[in-house]
Structure formats: C-alpha cells, structure tokens
Amino acid sequence: MISIRKRKTLIGPLVALAFFALAGSVFLYSTASRTVGAAPGGPVDDKAQPAAQGSKYSKFSHDVPEHKKKECAECHKFPSSNWEKVRPEGEAIPDITDYPKHDSCVGCHRQQFFSGPKPAICTNCHTNPGPRDSSRHPFPNPRELYDESPKGKRSFSAFAVNFPHEMHVAMMGSNTVSPDRSIFAKVGFRKTVQSETCAMCHQVLKPQGDGEEEYVTKPPEKLGDAFWLKKGTFMSAPVGHTQCFTCHSADGGLSPSPQDCGTCHKLQPKDAKTDFDPAAAAKMEVIDKLLIASWRRRTSSATFRHEWFSHADQDCTACHNISALSPSDPKVKAVSVTACSGCHITATSDDGGILNFEIDSRTKDPKFECVKCHLGYSSLLIPESHPQAIKSMGGD
Numbered sequence: 013m014i015s016i017r018k019r020k021t022l023i024g025p026l027v028a029l030a031f032f033a034l035a036g037s038v039f040l041y042s043t044a045s046r047t048v049g050a051a052p053g054g055p056v057d058d059k060a061q062p063a064a065q066g067s068k069y070s071k072f073s074h075d076v077p078e079h080k081k082k083e084c085a086e087c088h089k090f091p092s093s094n095w096e097k098v099r100p101e102g103e104a105i106p107d108i109t110d111y112p113k114h115d116s117c118v119g120c121h122r123q124q125f126f127s128g129p130k131p132a133i134c135t136n137c138h139t140n141p142g143p144r145d146s147s148r149h150p151f152p153n154p155r156e157l158y159d160e161s162p163k164g165k166r167s168f169s170a171f172a173v174n175f176p177h178e179m180h181v182a183m184m185g186s187n188t189v190s191p192d193r194s195i196f197a198k199v200g201f202r203k204t205v206q207s208e209t210c211a212m213c214h215q216v217l218k219p220q221g222d223g224e225e226e227y228v229t230k231p232p233e234k235l236g237d238a239f240w241l242k243k244g245t246f247m248s249a250p251v252g253h254t255q256c257f258t259c260h261s262a263d264g265g266l267s268p269s270p271q272d273c274g275t276c277h278k279l280q281p282k283d284a285k286t287d288f289d290p291a292a293a294a295k296m297e298v299i300d301k302l303l304i305a306s307w308r309r310r311t312s313s314a315t316f317r318h319e320w321f322s323h324a325d326q327d328c329t330a331c332h333n334i335s336a337l338s339p340s341d342p343k344v345k346a347v348s349v350t351a352c353s354g355c356h357i358t359a360t361s362d363d364g365g366i367l368n369f370e371i372d373s374r375t376k377d378p379k380f381e382c383v384k385c386h387l388g389y390s391s392l393l394i395p396e397s398h399p400q401a402i403k404s405m406g407g408d
Contacts (some may be wrong), residue, residue, distance in 0.1 A: 072136045074171075092109045093110065133135055168305060177334050213249065217248050218300070225243070239315060244317055248306065286309065286391050287310050312346060315386070331390060
C-alpha cells in the first residue's frame with residue numbers, strides 16, 4: 013500500500029507530466045499544420061465536415077468553384093522536383109510530374125486532413141494513407157506511367173485539349189515532301205501530303221489488318237445486326253506532354269510554354285454529350301483505355317469505322333474540316349453529316365441511302381431508334397441537319 017504522504021508526493025509530478033504531454037501533443041499538431049502550410053487558426057472550409065471514406069473529399073475535382081478560381085500555378089509548380097526521374101534516362105524533359113504539396117490543400121481543408129488515422133482526402137494521392145506508408149498513386153503525367161496503374165486504368169481526365177489543328181497542320185505540312193520532291197507552303201494540295209500530316213499524330217486503334225477477327229471482343233453467337241465494337245473504328249490522339257514539348261519546350265521560347273497549363277487544358281462543359289454509351293462498352297467488356305477515351309470523344313457516329321476500306325481510301329479532309337476542328341468546344345462537330353453524302357445519303361431510300369432509310373423508319377414508327385449510326389443519340393429527335401442533307405442530294 014502507498015501511504016497518503018507518498019501518494020500526495022506523486023500527484024504533483026503526474027499532473028505536471030500530463031500537462032506537458034498535452035501541451036506537447038498540441039504543439040506537434042500545430043507544427044504539423046504549419047509544416048504543410050496552414051497556420052493555426054488559418055482559413056478552414058466552413059461547410060466542410062470530417063471526411064469519411066468514400067465521401068466527396070476522396071475524389072478531387074477541378075470543377076468546383078473554389079478550385080476553378082485558382083490559377084494552375086498556385087498548386088502545380090513547374091517543374092516538379094522529380095521531373096528528371098520519372099521518364100527513362102535521356103528522355104527527361106522539365107515538366108509537372110508530381111502532385112502538389114500539402115500546403116496547396118491544407119489551407120482550406122485542414123479539418124479533413126486531421127479527421128482520423130486515414131483521412132479520406134489523402135486517398136487522392138496516397139495508396140494507403142497512414143504514418144507508416146507514404147506510397148502514392150502515379151501522377152497523371154506522364155500518361156504512359158499513369159495509365160498502367162490501377163487508378164489510371166479507370167480514370168479519365170476532366171479536361172479537353174484546346175488544340176488549333178489548322179495552325180499545326182500548316183506548319184507540319186510545310187515540311188512534308190511530296191513524291192515529286194517539291195515542298196508545299198500549305199497542306200491540302202495533294203492527298204498524300206494531307207494524309208501523311210494527320211498520320212503524324214493519329215493512327216488507327218486496334219486495326220484488324222489482315223486478321224480474320226473483326227471485333228474488339230468476342231461477340232455473342234447470335235449477334236445478328238446488333239452493334240458490337242469492331243477493330244479499326246477509332247483513331248488515336250497524342251497523350252501526355254512528350255510530343256507537345258518537342259516544340260513547346262521550357263527554353264524554346266515558343267508560346268504557349270509548358271507553364272501555361274490553362275492555354276491548352278480546358279474543363280469539359282457539363283453538357284458535353286457524346287455518342288458514347290457506357291453500358292454498351294461494359295457489355296462488350298471493352299477495357300482498353302485508349303479505345304474508351306476515343307469512344308468517349310466521338311461526338312458524331314459511334315459506329316463509323318475508319319479502317320473500313322471505302323473510308324480508309326478517303327483523305328482525312330474529305331470528312332474533317334481542319335479549320336473548324338475544336339476538341340475543347342462540344343458545339344463544334346468533328347464531322348458534318350454532309351460528309352456522308354453520296355454513299356450513305358441519297359435522294360431517296362431506293363437509291364440506297366442509309367440515312368434515308370433511318371429517317372423513313374422513324375417517320376413510320378416514332379419509337380424506332382437510329383442505331384445504324386448512333387448509340388447515345390439513337391432515340392433523340394432527328395436534327396434538322398439530317399433532312400437538309402437529303403434535300404441537298406435532290407430529295408424531298
């Protein structure tokens with residue numbers, strides 16, 4: 013038994029020890045906050061609640077008012093400290109290749125950062141948030157690394173790329189040598205020059221070539237006339253910064269520079285509807301990210317196949333108006349329906365026009381869905397451009 017005198021003798025030091033322990037913990041908490049850029053009593057999101065796993069804080073979005081009003085450079089510092097290590101030796105280029113520092117987030121989300129042993133907000137960057145594991149998901153750039161990661165395989169950018177095709181085609185085409193060895197100041201005078209210029213950035217995805225299997229994935233035995241994604245349907249587009257920074261380098265002086273993120277990257281409008289049907293892709297078990305990314309961008313016909321022989325024989329400009337292409341503007345169609353005139357649009361249905369047949373079928377049955385060309389648009393009202401295209405061919 014401890015005597016009353018000894019017990020009183022121990023109480024003082026124990027109280028003092030508890031006080032210093034509590035003070036120490038407060039000090040460490042405050043120090044941690046300052047370390048990541050949030051001063052004690054600094055700005056906190058008043059509407060924010062402690063984040064639980066799966067909450068809105070577990071999925072970062074650029075498309076919220078608080079984030080949209082910020083300049084890119086406020087969070088993304090150019091170049092990242094690891095830019096020389098992420099690409100193979102000899103291929104490194106100054107670039108943004110790592111997540112923003114903690115102080116980019118804690119200023120507003122301090123409450124979420126200290127909401128438990130594994131805050132949901134930390135899962136945006138970290139694979140297993142905790143004091144003993146600092147491993148992170150690959151940063152979305154370079155795409156070659158990110159797309160192979162578990163997170164990268166299932167995520168798609170919220171941004172569209174503002175790319176002036178006309179300017180780039182003119183510059184690249186001016187250095188294209190034609191078969192007679194002459195060099196054109198502008199592209200478009202020769203079919204081979206135009207096609208070769210577009211092919212610098214765009215190639216057929218998953219081509220069938222000489223193979224017998226025409227579908228991307230195995231279709232049902234009794235498919236009939238139902239749609240199933242075929243090989244050679246989509247064209248690739250450059251991913252990541254590597255190709256762009258060949259000319260737009262940090263020290264090259266060509267505008268926009270690598271630091272000017274907002275010049276090229278524009279948030280997709282919320283009403284950017286395309287002819288992509290997620291249910292159809294899931295049903296067909298199409299998981300290739302490049303295929304899905306191209307399919308998601310297809311604003312016209314989801315069934316148009318670039319590799320089909322009659323399409324492949326055409327020059328790119330037979331369907332695409334280079335001067336009007338604007339990937340970041342959903343109101344600008346990549347292809348006008350009139351590009352199908354002659355082959356798929358005729359004066360009458362008896363002349364073999366597919367568009368004619370579809371419109372006739374919808375006229376007879378309002379519930380008829382135009383799935384010959386469209387998926388996401390199949391049940392929508394027929395746009396005025398379609399009947400007008402038939403009229404331009406001499407139809408009623």
